[in-house]
Amino acid sequence: MAPRYTQDSIERTREAVDMVELVSTRTELRRVGSRWVGLCPFHDERTPSFSVDAERKLYNCFGCGVGGDAITFVRELEALDFPDAVEALAERYHVELKREREDPEEEERRRRRERLLALLERAANFYATYLHESSEARRAREYLAERGLSAEVLRAFRVGYSPKAWDRLLVGAQRDGFKPEELLGAGLVQRSRSGGLLDRFRGRIMFPLADARGRVLGFGARAMRDEQGAKYINTSESDIYHKGRQLFGIDRARSAAAKAGRIVVVEGYTDVLALHQAGIEETVAIMGTALTQDQLGELSRAAGREGTVFLAFDADRSGQEAMLRAARIAEDRDLELRVVRMPAGKDPAELVAAEGVEAVVDRLASALSMLEFAVGRALEDEDLETPVGRDRALGRVRELIAAAPERSARRDHLVRLVADRLDVPVDYVIATVGRPAAGAESPVVPGPEQRATSPPAVARLDAEGVFLALCAAAGKAGESYLSRVSDSHLSSGMLRRARDHLIGHPGDPLADLPGDDHELATLLTALAVQADSLEAPGEGRLHTDFLHLDKRRIERELRHARADGDFARQGELAAALQQVRRELDTAMGQDS
Numbered sequence: 032m033a034p035r036y037t038q039d040s041i042e043r044t045r046e047a048v049d050m051v052e053l054v055s056t057r058t059e060l061r062r063v064g065s066r067w068v069g070l071c072p073f074h075d076e077r078t079p080s081f082s083v084d085a086e087r088k089l090y091n092c093f094g095c096g097v098g099g100d101a102i103t104f105v106r107e108l109e110a111l112d113f114p115d116a117v118e119a120l121a122e123r124y125h126v127e128l129k130r131e132r133e134d135p136e137e138e139e140r141r142r143r144r145e146r147l148l149a150l151l152e153r154a155a156n157f158y159a160t161y162l163h164e165s166s167e168a169r170r171a172r173e174y175l176a177e178r179g180l181s182a183e184v185l186r187a188f189r190v191g192y193s194p195k196a197w198d199r200l201l202v203g204a205q206r207d208g209f210k211p212e213e214l215l216g217a218g219l220v221q222r223s224r225s226g227g228l229l230d231r232f233r234g235r236i237m238f239p240l241a242d243a244r245g246r247v248l249g250f251g252a253r254a255m256r257d258e259q260g261a262k263y264i265n266t267s268e269s270d271i272y273h274k275g276r277q278l279f280g281i282d283r284a285r286s287a288a289a290k291a292g293r294i295v296v297v298e299g300y301t302d303v304l305a306l307h308q309a310g311i312e313e314t315v316a317i318m319g320t321a322l323t324q325d326q327l328g329e330l331s332r333a334a335g336r337e338g339t340v341f342l343a344f345d346a347d348r349s350g351q352e353a354m355l356r357a358a359r360i361a362e363d364r365d366l367e368l369r370v371v372r373m374p375a376g377k378d379p380a381e382l383v384a385a386e387g388v389e390a391v392v393d394r395l396a397s398a399l400s401m402l403e404f405a406v407g408r409a410l411e412d413e414d415l416e417t418p419v420g421r422d423r424a425l426g427r428v429r430e431l432i433a434a435a436p437e438r439s440a441r442r443d444h445l446v447r448l449v450a451d452r453l454d455v456p457v458d459y460v461i462a463t464v465g466r467p468a469a470g471a472e473s474p475v476v477p478g479p480e481q482r483a484t485s486p487p488a489v490a491r492l493d494a495e496g497v498f499l500a501l502c503a504a505a506g507k508a509g510e511s512y513l514s515r516v517s518d519s520h521l522s523s524g525m526l527r528r529a530r531d532h533l534i535g536h537p538g539d540p541l542a543d544l545p546g547d548d549h550e551l552a553t554l555l556t557a558l559a560v561q562a563d564s565l566e567a568p569g570e571g572r573l574h575t576d577f578l579h580l581d582k583r584r585i586e587r588e589l590r591h592a593r594a595d596g597d598f599a600r601q602g603e604l605a606a607a608l609q610q611v612r613r614e615l616d617t618a619m620g621q622d623s
């Protein structure tokens with residue numbers, strides 16, 4: 032139960048806030064008349080439209096329309112809920128909070144919870160100190176150093192080590208006044224077969240699992256020796272610790288995620304540490320579980336409105352399956368999921384170690400939409416040359432299609448895509464998976480805003496591919512637009528080569544198909560098929576779609592610039608983005 036603070040407490044907190052000081056932690060303010068102004072921390076801009084009224088302790092932005100008081104400011108920028116935002120402010124400005132009168136039972140529960148949190152906090156400190164200072168933890172330190180992790184990042188995440196002895200934590204905590212019942216409740220000790228108590232975690236590297244505000248709720252623990260049993264164990268489920276809600280690193284990733292408008296989800300603890308150390312601080316891990324609704328909710332709060340969640344799971348089967356499951360449960364949410372394709376046999380930490388952070392940044396930039404990924408996956412495994420294989424593939428994509436909202440352009444597009452890829456009539460797919468969207472008889476061209484997908488993962492016909500197809504269908508006008516498509520407009524080398532091929536073969540995309548490059552040939556075929564199904568677009572359509580393409584390029588480069596901390600470049604790109612948005616508004620006949 033979230034605590035309820037008295038109205039008086041909340042008012043006193045609002046009063047105590049120094050609004051200029053608070054906002055200045057996020058953006059530089061200068062005094063103009065009676066107000067303080069600066070660049071808006073909620074949207075990208077070059078000239079300040081954000082202002083603070085220090086007297087009334089309010090902020091607002093006439094650029095993006097946000098506004099509110101200190102509590103909304105912290106809620107929005109730190110992705111906290113109301114009570115947490117109040118607590119954070121009260122702590123910062125030294126206000127003592129009073130709770131609404133609770134019933135005794137409720138109060139008892141809260142007190143117990145506070146005791147357990149204090150105990151977990153104590154345990155985290157104990158393990159962290161033990162890692163850095165004991166000789167017993169030398170091998171653990173070596174292991175972490177071999178993974179390229181600095182002492183600094185280990186301390187930031189309070190990574191620790193649990194002694195091998197049976198009861199070091201038990202004895203120490205009892206000396207500090209904690210009862211055995213509390214140690215059991217916090218999941219730090221367990222009963223032996225003879226009924227005695229012993230430490231749950233022994234001889235393991237300890238990763239504290241904290242909530243969004245940094246309160247330790249439990250631990251993930253990695254074995255150092257083979258004979259220790261399970262390589263990873265966690266705190267068992269309790270009143271405090273729920274595995275399905277936990278995201279490792281969320282407390283440290285939150286503000287970076289809010290700023291970047293994205294959050295990256297990896298599988299392992301050390302992946303979070305490695306990416307954080309490399310500057311991609313908006314990274315969290317799920318720990319060997321399927322992504323849950325609770326976790327998705329937390330991710331979406333952290334990434335903010337219009338934020339994107341990037342899944343960078345292992346290339347092995349279980350990682351891939353985990354991403355498909357995530358897609359299914361994210362279906363009803365207004366949340367953009369992208370899939371980062373990882374090299375086989377390498378996790379993000381290893382990728383950073385081997386190829387540097389740029390390799391990860393590039394992969395983030397060329398991440399697949401969930402639909403592209405899911406369909407590509409389902410079709411990849413089956414032998415599409417045989418009827419049996421095609422039926423099996425159809426069986427597999429069925430679920431994906433069923434998960435897309437009925438009567439949506441997305442679902443419709445997916446049906447078409449699968450029919451195309453399996454080389455069966457659209458009706459056949461429809462009959463197998465259910466009815467498509469209304470008006471699906473005429474070929475639907477995915478608009479640039481749709482996350483269009485196409486054939487196999489290698490020959491993805493996403494918005495970029497669709498634009499190339501559109502150019503191919505547009506004759507002379509298309510040729511001139513093709514020449515304006517630069518390398519940076521296209522997120523893969525394959526699409527760039529396809530563009531070059533189209534430029535070299537005006538009016539006949541299938542001429543001189545490369546015999547030795549199956550991927551390119553497949554992509555060109557997909558482009559030609561798409562182009563063939565299109566009405567020759569007019570100049571207006573080409574212009575608008577090109578602007579969309581350009582907008583995505585700028586957004587991508589902006590993300591890079593942010594990741595690099597290149598402020599000058601961010602400024603240029605933000606201006607370019609504004610410009611292209613204006614042009615788009617004009618092109619689409621809207622007033623901005």
Ligand SMILES: [Zn+2]
Pocket residue numbers: 071072073074080081092093094095096097
């Ligand atoms: Zn703004």
